[in-house]
Amino acid sequence: MGENANGDRRVSGPRLFAIVGPFQSGKTTLLECLLTRAGALSRQGSVRDGSSVGDSTAEARAHAASVEANIASVDYLGDRYTFIDLPGSVEFAHEARNVLPLCDAAIVVCEADERKLPALRIILRELEDLRVPRILFLNKIDQTAVRIREILAMLQPASQTPLLLRQIPLWQNDIVTGFIDLALERAFVYREHAPSVVVDVPAGEMPREKEARYTMLERLADYDDALMEELIADIEPPRDQIFDDLTRDLREGLVAPVLIGSAEAGHGVTRLLKALRHESPGLARLRARLHLADDGPALAQAVKTIHTAHGGKLSFARVLRGSFTDGALVRSGAGEDRISGLSRLMGLTASKQGKVEEGDCVAFGRLEHVATGDAFGDAKNSDPAPAVAAAAPPPPTHCVALSVKDRKDEVRLAAAMAKLSDEDPSLSFVQDQDAGELKLYGQGEMHLRVALERLAARFGVTVEARKPGVGYRETIRHAVSTRGRHKKQSGGHGQFGDVALDVAPLPRGEGFSFSETVHGGAVPRNYFGAIEEGCKDAMEKGPLGFPVVDVAVTLTDGSYHTVDSSDMAFRTAARIGMSEALAKAGPVLLEPILKVEIATPSDALSRVTAIVSGRRGQILGYDARPGWDGWDVLNALIPEAEMDGLIVELRSATAGVGSFTQKFDHLAEIVGKTADAIVAHHYGAKAPAH
Incomplete structure (x- = not known):
């Protein structure tokens, strides 16, 4: 009935x-x-x-x-x-x-x-x-x-x-x-x-x-x-x-x-x-409840993706309308696939089915275009819309940097992580170009540990995990003028470039600007782009060892050779001059500060406040969590260097339910022994005097 x-x-x-x-x-x-x-x-x-x-x-x-x-x-x-x-x-x-x-x-x-x-x-x-x-x-x-x-x-x-x-x-x-x-x-x-x-x-x-x-x-x-x-x-x-x-x-x-x-x-x-x-x-x-019509073309929606060692990809889905048979062609928003097996699951055991009816929950084999949360239906019909929108992955709360023992494993690592992320969209694998690190983001220490165990057991890729680097930057305090000159003669055409630069600090967050006030054709206009690139080259690694930000450069003068000058020569001259200027302009270390919003039960607020303060955090204030009686939201500014393991400590203080979101807010100067220690650790030696 x-x-x-x-x-x-x-x-x-x-x-x-x-x-x-x-x-x-x-x-x-x-x-x-x-x-x-x-x-x-x-x-x-x-x-x-x-x-x-x-x-x-x-x-x-x-x-x-x-x-x-x-x-x-x-x-x-x-x-x-x-x-x-x-x-x-x-x-x-x-x-x-x-x-x-x-x-x-x-x-x-x-x-x-x-x-x-x-x-x-x-x-x-x-x-x-x-x-x-x-x-x-x-x-x-x-x-x-x-x-x-x-x-x-x-x-x-x-x-x-x-x-x-x-x-x-x-x-x-x-x-x-x-x-x-x-x-x-x-x-x-x-x-x-x-x-x-x-x-x-x-x-x-x-x-x-x-x-x-x-x-x-x-x-x-x-x-x-x-x-x-x-x-x-x-x-x-x-x-x-x-x-x-x-x-x-x-x-x-x-x-x-x-x-x-x-x-x-x-x-x-x-x-x-x-x-x-x-x-x-x-x-x-x-x-x-889902406002889905009873009548209409066959429709199913994937709720979980599983990659098996021998059976390939399985899309576990609920059939919301109509029926599906093994071997049928289905369409999702990303493309068409042919069903390669229908199975009911009992833990790790699968029992094959020839056909499934509406209401059934089964694993569909090898739907390569279907991701978790996607809807699919009969290929003869138009792309089906999901009955309910796929859940957005939660924001990450923990990160580790990964390194492979053998560089040839990097390709295997990327392929394996793609499958793990397909199964678990709350995992994200990122190549951080600025830091030169492979980073894995997730929901906590145990979450990432389990992901790495799966990586080794199922895909044979063993990695080393470590605390990720911090996105330190550096800038300058003073304006300086400098000259960069590059001259090289090695038979045939030589290399010649000569530039005079004024280098000055910009307000925090302004980035980089380049301008020129050259008169009389001392440097032909067609070399300006190469000079700007040379300045940027020098800023990739400043005298303290970190990328340089918030600097203005003005090309004021220079000279050139009608035969030996080239884009490369002027780019090299600009890099030489810029490097000298940055070293003389009072370099200072900057650390990223994050805006962190923490949701916590009210009875744990004092413990959470102490955790933030113990991580050099600045409390901005707190308020009641909208729609949540007995909960508060704490806003704070915390240095990125202090974020590692925050979620572990936070959950310990809140019976496992505390959470946070974070976003970059600004860069702040860091000086004295703390800065010296950071630079020394970066170079692996005593920090250079500055």
Whole structure:
């Protein structure tokens, strides 16, 4: 039975569920338990001992944490579900950005841990902004002594949507032994790694159950006038009406139901599966949420890209409309491709499919023109537009400079990094010409470490990573006049160039200017361009060893030879003269200063302020973060030299949720011992006197 306009509870067709939650909340363990309970696995594996379907890559196992999306499709009671377990670490949060908008619902795994509330709030905020229906699974219920009402009160500030408690725990000797389902009015006794046993609600628990159930019904009545009238009249509402309300309120995002359990022990998972089966929305609701017409040509959208060692590129995509067959020609905005294989995924295992229908989530083989976030459809139709815009990569927060042991590996490195960046758009690989460095940017220390581990394991390219250089510059304090002369005779035509230059400092940020006041043809006009280039040559590396900025040069005089003068001779003469002038004009070191905007929970503001001050930062001010109660935005100026590792320290001070953006602001003079040390380090010797 398909979903229809009057809100029938049961929907049919494939569905996509995201599993999200703070770091180490038990998401991957819950995925394992869901797969086992649905019959896809004969025995529940363990993340701890490396036997789980999720976190099966070498990098995830090495770090005992999810470092990428884990994908698994399963059939359960005639329905096909795809679960995508998304990393909880903020360094890998970008994995979720293209997945979440195309999900039918999200399972938010959380626990009674106040330290994880900031991370939970960020996750719930994103789901709320995307209008993705969500069920909270309160995990590790068997490990807490805190009462459920207190837990709910602790969790509610993290959610802008009311949390609706659907189950309450059964206690025996201060141990949770099961739960009472408030909608069914039944009790369930836990069994280890097996479905719970249904029992009557114990007589001693009836008052608690009645109170909690009435609270649930009161919340549902906020959105159902008929139910409100029944409660006022003390009329027991029919069970079907309650489930209709629960279903509608979940699908419309009016409430966020809370179920309880333990993924490790397999408790509460069957009820979670049944809630997903009966109450979660289907593809029709998703299309309505995305303002996508039900009718039209076939359409799919890629949510993740995977490069495999033997199968080539895989584009994992949701089919939003129509169907696709293996071997069919498809078109995306970048070009046409022929589908080379359709596969459902179960971790690292793929099962081939000949055809996929709407709602399916499958890997499409070798769509070379399709990137993560791209839409594609039948090649006979025009270029399809994505149902939702591809997520922009988050701004980088950490950088390392890379060097290969063998220069011939540089080409292999560039090709491998292109594939890694295709899989993970939050990685960026840049050739910094000014610094002469290969730089890798990402979301944190662990993010880049995992990328380099993949680089070595999958592509055989080993690199050395180091702290990147700082974009120091130098300028001059005084105006000077100088003469540059280049004369060389070596048989035949010689080389002759002679220039007189006035060199003066410019205001900060003005760059470079060149002019001439030559009279009487002392230097022919056709050599002016070469002279300007010669001055620029000298500025590439000033007397302190860094590029020179904010200098004005005026060509005032010179001489030439009708036979021996040339562009090259005058360019060389200008470089000689300019180099001498820069050395005499009081060179001074400049360091780049960045404008940094830091988002932090308000209770961590003092710690963040201390971090900024400890990095020679200048606090410009702070204000409340718009639309985020309990958050602030701190603005500061911080030297680029002090930015390395800032994100690590910031996350440590903010329970992992602090973030920042940065942009170049200005260059500032740096003098004394600090400048001497920088120049000495640059030259690898004692700094020259200046």
